Amino acid sequence: MFKVNKLIISASIAASAALFMTACNSxxxxxxxxxxxxxxxxxxxxxxxxxxxxxxxxxxVNGTTSDYAVDTQAESxxxxxxxxxxxxxxxxxxxxxxxxxxxxxxxxxxxEGEEIYEEKCVMCHGDFGSGGGGYPSLSKGxxxxxxxxxxxxRFDPDADGPSRxxxxxxxxxxxxxxxIHDGMPHPDSKTLSVDETYALTAYMxxxxxxxxxxxxxxxxxxxxxxxxxxxxxxxxxxxxxxxRGKDGIENVRAYFQVPANFGGQKVKPADRCMKxxxxxxAKATYISGTGISDFLPPMSTVRDLPQETEAxxxxxxxxxxxxxxxHGSSGMGxxxxxxxxxxxxxxxxxxEKVLANAINGLNGMPPRGGTDxxxxxxxxxxxxxxxxxx
Amino acid sequence: MSNKEIKNSQTEVEASTVETELSDRxxxxxxxxxxxxxxxxxxxxxxxxxxxxxxxxxxxxxxxWGQKWGDPVTKNRYGVPSKYEHNVTRRNTKLLASxxxxxxxxxxxxxxxxxIITPNGLFFSRSHGGVAHVDPNEYRLMIHGLVEKPLVLxxxxxxxxxxxxxxHFIECPANGxxxxxxxxxxxxxxxxxxxSCAEWTGVYLKDILKDLGVKPEAKWILAxxxxxxxxxxxxxxxxxxxxxxxxxxxxxEALRPEQGYPVRILxxxxxxxxxxxxxxxxxxxxxxxxAKEETSKYTALKxxxxxxxHFYANEVNSTVTSPSPEIPLKDVxxxxxxxxxxxxxxxxxxxxxxxxxxxxxxxxxKANLKGLVLPKCWTRWSYTYKYEGKKIxxxxxxxxxxxxxxxxxxxxxxxxxxxxxxxxNGIETWEVAPDGTVTHMQMRSTLKRDDTGKVVIDKEAK
Numbered sequence: 001m002f003k004v005n006k007l008i009i010s011a012s013i014a015a016s017a018a019l020f021m022t023a024c025n026s027x028x029x030x031x032x033x034x035x036x037x038x039x040x041x042x043x044x045x046x047x048x049x050x051x052x053x054x055x056x057x058x059x060x061v062n063g064t065t066s067d068y069a070v071d072t073q074a075e076s077x078x079x080x081x082x083x084x085x086x087x088x089x090x091x092x093x094x095x096x097x098x099x100x101x102x103x104x105x106x107x108x109x110x111x112e113g114e115e116i117y118e119e120k121c122v123m124c125h126g127d128f129g130s131g132g133g134g135y136p137s138l139s140k141g142x143x144x145x146x147x148x149x150x151x152x153x154r155f156d157p158d159a160d161g162p163s164r165x166x167x168x169x170x171x172x173x174x175x176x177x178x179x180i181h182d183g184m185p186h187p188d189s190k191t192l193s194v195d196e197t198y199a200l201t202a203y204m205x206x207x208x209x210x211x212x213x214x215x216x217x218x219x220x221x222x223x224x225x226x227x228x229x230x231x232x233x234x235x236x237x238x239x240x241x242x243x244r245g246k247d248g249i250e251n252v253r254a255y256f257q258v259p260a261n262f263g264g265q266k267v268k269p270a271d272r273c274m275k276x277x278x279x280x281x282a283k284a285t286y287i288s289g290t291g292i293s294d295f296l297p298p299m300s301t302v303r304d305l306p307q308e309t310e311a312x313x314x315x316x317x318x319x320x321x322x323x324x325x326x327h328g329s330s331g332m333g334x335x336x337x338x339x340x341x342x343x344x345x346x347x348x349x350x351x352e353k354v355l356a357n358a359i360n361g362l363n364g365m366p367p368r369g370g371t372d373x374x375x376x377x378x379x380x381x382x383x384x385x386x387x388x389x390x
Numbered sequence: 391m392s393n394k395e396i397k398n399s400q401t402e403v404e405a406s407t408v409e410t411e412l413s414d415r416x417x418x419x420x421x422x423x424x425x426x427x428x429x430x431x432x433x434x435x436x437x438x439x440x441x442x443x444x445x446x447x448x449x450x451x452x453x454x455w456g457q458k459w460g461d462p463v464t465k466n467r468y469g470v471p472s473k474y475e476h477n478v479t480r481r482n483t484k485l486l487a488s489x490x491x492x493x494x495x496x497x498x499x500x501x502x503x504x505x506i507i508t509p510n511g512l513f514f515s516r517s518h519g520g521v522a523h524v525d526p527n528e529y530r531l532m533i534h535g536l537v538e539k540p541l542v543l544x545x546x547x548x549x550x551x552x553x554x555x556x557x558h559f560i561e562c563p564a565n566g567x568x569x570x571x572x573x574x575x576x577x578x579x580x581x582x583x584x585x586s587c588a589e590w591t592g593v594y595l596k597d598i599l600k601d602l603g604v605k606p607e608a609k610w611i612l613a614x615x616x617x618x619x620x621x622x623x624x625x626x627x628x629x630x631x632x633x634x635x636x637x638x639x640x641x642x643e644a645l646r647p648e649q650g651y652p653v654r655i656l657x658x659x660x661x662x663x664x665x666x667x668x669x670x671x672x673x674x675x676x677x678x679x680x681a682k683e684e685t686s687k688y689t690a691l692k693x694x695x696x697x698x699x700h701f702y703a704n705e706v707n708s709t710v711t712s713p714s715p716e717i718p719l720k721d722v723x724x725x726x727x728x729x730x731x732x733x734x735x736x737x738x739x740x741x742x743x744x745x746x747x748x749x750x751x752x753x754x755x756k757a758n759l760k761g762l763v764l765p766k767c768w769t770r771w772s773y774t775y776k777y778e779g780k781k782i783x784x785x786x787x788x789x790x791x792x793x794x795x796x797x798x799x800x801x802x803x804x805x806x807x808x809x810x811x812x813x814x815n816g817i818e819t820w821e822v823a824p825d826g827t828v829t830h831m832q833m834r835s836t837l838k839r840d841d842t843g844k845v846v847i848d849k850e851a852k
Contacts, residue, residue, distance in 0.1 A: 039740055039763075039765070039791070041739055041740065041765070041791045041792075043792065045628065045631075045632065049628070051628070051632075051792075052626050052628035052629060052702070053629075053659075053660070053702040053703040053737070053738060054703065054738060054792070055659065055703050055736075055737065055738025055739050055790075055792040056738065056739040056740075056791055056792045057632050057633070058633075058765055066740065066764060066765045067762070067763075067764060068556065071552060071554075074552035074597075075597070077552075078600045078601050079550070079551055079552070079597070079598075079600075079601060080601045081543060081547045081548075081550050081551065082541050082542055082543035082544070082547045082548075083541070083542055084539055084540060084541065084542070085532055085533075085534055085540040085541060085542045089532065089542065090532070090534050090540055093532055093534075093670070093671050094534065094673065095620075096612060096614075096622070096673065096679055096681075098677065098678075098679050098680055099677070099680060100677050124489075134484075134487045134488045134489070134490070135488060135489065136488070136686075150691060150695040150696075150697075151693065151694065151695035151843075152809070153693055153807045153808055153809055153837075153839075153845070154571055154808060154809065155808070155836070155837045155838050155839070155848070157571070161809060162691055162695075162809050164686070164691070166686070169685075169686065169697075170685050170686055171680065171685055171699075172680040172685065174680060175680050175681065175682050175685050175686070178681075178682070179682040182619075182620040183518075183519065183618065183619040183620050183682070186489060186492065186493075186519055186618065186619070187618075189519070189618040189619065189620070190618075238695065238696055238697060239689065239696060239697050239698070239699035240696045240697070240698060240699065241699075243624075243678045243699055243700055244677060244678065245677075246676075248609065248610075248677070248678060249609045249610070249626055249627070249628070252626065252700055253628075255698075256702075259794070260805060261698075262690070262698055262701065262705075262805075262806070262813070263705075263797065263801075263802045263805040263806040263810075263813070264705060264794050264797070265794060265795050265796070265797040265801055266793045266794055266795070267789075267793070267795045268793075269742065269743060269789055269795075272745070272789070272795055273754070274745070274753065274754045274755075275752075275753050275754075276752060276753070277747075277751060277752055277753070277754065277798065278750065278751055278752045278798060278800075278833055279798070279800045279835050279847060281800075281835035281836070281847050281848075281849060281851070282750075282798070282799075282800055282833045282834055282835050283833070283834070283835070284750065284783070284821070284831055284832075284833060285572050285573065285831060285832045285833070285834050286573065286829070286831045287572070287573045287574060287575075287576055287829075287830065287831070288572065291573070291574045291575060291576055292483060292485050292568070292574050292575055292580070293575075293576065293577070294483055294484050294485075295481045295482075295483050295577070295579075295580065296481060296482050296483065296484075297477075297479065297481060299481070299577060299579070299716060300477045301477060301501070301502070301716050301717055302477060303474040303475065303477070304474065305473055305474065305476075306473060306476040324490050325489075325490045325492075328490055329490075
């Protein structure tokens with residue numbers, strides 16, 4: 001009985017598939033396009049709605065989808081594996097914060113945020129969120145002013161590009177709160193309390209000069225759940241299509257039905273350009289200078305035997321896993337591995353003192369560099385860094 | 391013979407052939423024979439046949455692996471490639487080194503790629519907080535939100551669902567994204583290698599949801615990873631109910647850690663970033679989530695100053711893979727037949743055809759698809775070209791069954807501008823010099839804004 005139903009369903013899908021088949025599909029075989037297999041594609045789902053991404057779908061017809069056979073028996077069954085999640089389990093993992101789901105109650109001030117930032121964030125994100133060493137900048141100034149740069153296009157190579165930072169670009173502050181709480185600090189995430197997360201978010205608003213409910217987020221500002229709900233980011237309407245609200249999905253669907261919205265080109269295969277297709281103004285453009293070629297490992301297609309690698313040095317593994325984050329490149333304020341002048345200065349303090357500093361923390365460096373290394377391991381890695389030669 | 395000895399003897403052979411004209415076989419064999427004569431004294435016994443300078447010493451002499459025991463079968467219980475293939479690896483660059491190579495990418499050597507499957511060890515690796523190493527015994531997947539029955543599955547329970555196996559590419563939407571304003575990489579691996587293709591095994595997410603009582607108001611899901619960055623993205627229910635898969639298998643074995651071991655979500659054809667790895671949580675909702683990677687990144691800024699927020703499918707695309715800047719044409723003379731080979735792919739459907747141009751994309755002829763032609767999958771194509779000994783500019787242009795064709799760089803940038811970062815699929819070009827050297831370049835016009843702010847071609851530009 002079920003099988004009969006299934007067949008009927010399949011047939012109706014096939015019918016709708018045929019209905020929504022794009023014109024170019026039928027043209028494809030007529031024009032002698034290279035491939036014209038038995039693949040059945042449809043520009044709409046079985047419910048008649050256009051495919052959400054502007055592409056096609058492959059309904060199961062006669063037990064196949066495109067060139068794949070389908071186990072229709074398995075498809076027709078319902079499997080009830082696993083168990084129901086408990087309320088506590090859901091609460092433990094349901095940590096997202098969105099435009100409709102506020103962070104938990106709590107509060108934190110800009111001042112507290114700056115303190116935490118100086119302790120746990122500055123080594124990667126730089127002073128006042130200025131970035132460095134390949135880590136994202138968190139601010140380049142006033143979010144409202146920088147938002148105006150989003151129309152910048154570097155047609156002139158010397159022109160300024162658009163500024164895409166938290167204050168100027170991100171549509172929702174909820175994203176920042178959520179990410180700080182679940183994903184930061186990078187090497188030790190999920191260690192910041194709710195209050196600390198409010199404080200850091202307040203600091204982010206402060207350095208981006210965002211106003212909340214008409215009020216400047218100055219050094220004394222205290223952010224809490226009620227105020228958080230009132231944050232409107234400068235670029236809240238800077239995105240298309242509108243994905244919020246009950247029409248969100250349908251807005252997306254409609255958007256991708258128009259190739260000009262996203263730079264797509266639709267053409268019937270028979271009508272595609274085969275001669276004089278380039279704009280007459282198009283000219284050969286080459287890589288300027290040497291381009292980017294600092295590939296690791298260096299590019300090679302030679303078939304030879306690999307160079308024998310030297311045995312790892314004591315402390316190297318730990319350094320690479322936990323210390324290179326800050327000591328691997330300049331801009332973090334930390335002595336850079338292999339920079340003799342910087343390390344000579346460190347070594348002048350004496351080995352005991354250097355180790356003690358590493359264990360207790362110094363300037364931007366947290367105790368033990370934020371690791372749980374033993375004293376012995378700390379000694380290994382400090383020695384590795386002190387003695388490293390390029 | 392130790393590695394070192396082999397290397398030494400090999401160096402001699404190479405040194406002796408450096409200045410050799412490749413096309414001059416006679417000279418080559420003479421010189422090679424000389425150096426192998428020296429080798430014979432150390433380890434290779436000449437066989438008993440008479441040899442003249444015209445004969446290939448690698449035929450005329452016993453090869454070293456032909457006379458000694460090979461490895462026992464007990465060695466390398468998990469096999470590894472030949473040592474001679476050590477240069478076929480993922481590569482990275484400091485430009486893309488964020489987070490000390492934790493929030494970073496290592497890309498696939500597609501110039502060495504064969505067929506449509508990327509070996510698991512070469513599949514491009516992108517993470518937002520480093521590659522997590524998940525204990526499969528402690529692994530849990532939770533599905534909750536707008537469902538009657540919120541679910542928890544262990545890995546074993548997940549694998550009980552009837553499995554489905556499909557071959558799909560995964561592409562980072564920033565593939566080619568460094569070259570919106572002009573070519574930067576004289577390399578196929580870096581210009582187009584932010585993608586790979588594999589055969590995936592898992593279960594359709596819709597088949598798990600069947601038993602959970604999905605509420606009608608559910609429009610979106612959040613897919614969230616368990617790594618330190620909790621990488622998460624919003625996915626529309628339409629995709630979930632179409633072909634979204636929860637996968638644990640990759641080319642016949644468990645996912646590699648770099649691909650989300652033990653479980654990732656696979657959205658065929660869509661941005662690699664949406665295919666969340668180390669998957670821990672799926673939440674059904676009536677509103678999108680504004681996760682970090684769909685706001686701060688993975689949004690395509692247009693000249694209007696507005697950005698496309700949800701940009702799902704990687705559009706129709708193609709590239710010439712042979713020749714490439716890495717592997718130029720070698721040992722060819724006028725009149726020789728040369729196979730120009732490439733890849734085509736579309737996240738919106740199935741490749742229906744590829745055209746090839748020898749003048750940078752001004753005029754085209756039809757190329758040939760070959761092998762399996764599957765939806766949202768790499769498709770191989772080729773064209774047999776009679777080498778003319780003059781400069782050519784190779785360009786390929788693919789079409790898909792959704793009706794899309796690759797735009798020229800001008801067509802694309804006139805709409806999206808040059809600051810979009812993501813989803814660049816304009817026609818790409820290799821210039822092949824008469825000596826076979828390949829250089830990455832682009833055919834494009836200079837753009838400007840007109841008085842109304844519209845992006846137009848700058849006709850006065852030199």
